[in-house]
Amino acid sequence: MTVFNARAVTIYLWHEIALILAVPLIDRFWDVPAFEAYLPLDSQWFLFGVGWVLIAVFVLLCGWVEDVAARKRPRLLPGGGAARMGP
Structure with a gap:
């Protein structure tokens, strides 16, 4: 949840x-017989899953820009540190 909040x-x-790019990507999967036979390529849930994978790729590639804009030290994946109270 920390990553979602930090990379909102x-x-x-x-x-x-990501959702727009998922459609032509899934269309290319139809050309592979194993994918056509074993993956639910016509399911909206599969589109949703591929979209989330692409979002994760974008977060890894571009998320550091959000840190730079907030004048923080750029990190690949934010969070992971213990919460502190006080100075």
Whole structure:
């Protein structure tokens, strides 16, 4: 959940592009007989899953920009540190 909160802007900006790119990517899967036989290529849930995989790729590739914009040290995956109270 920490990664979702820290990369909310990146997810918001790239989610639509990920879903748009998922459609032609899945269309290419129809050309592979093993994928056509064993994957639910016509399912909306499969499209949803491929979209989330693409969003994860965009977060890894572009998420550091969100850190730079917030004047923080760029990190590949934010979070993981213990919460502190006080200075």
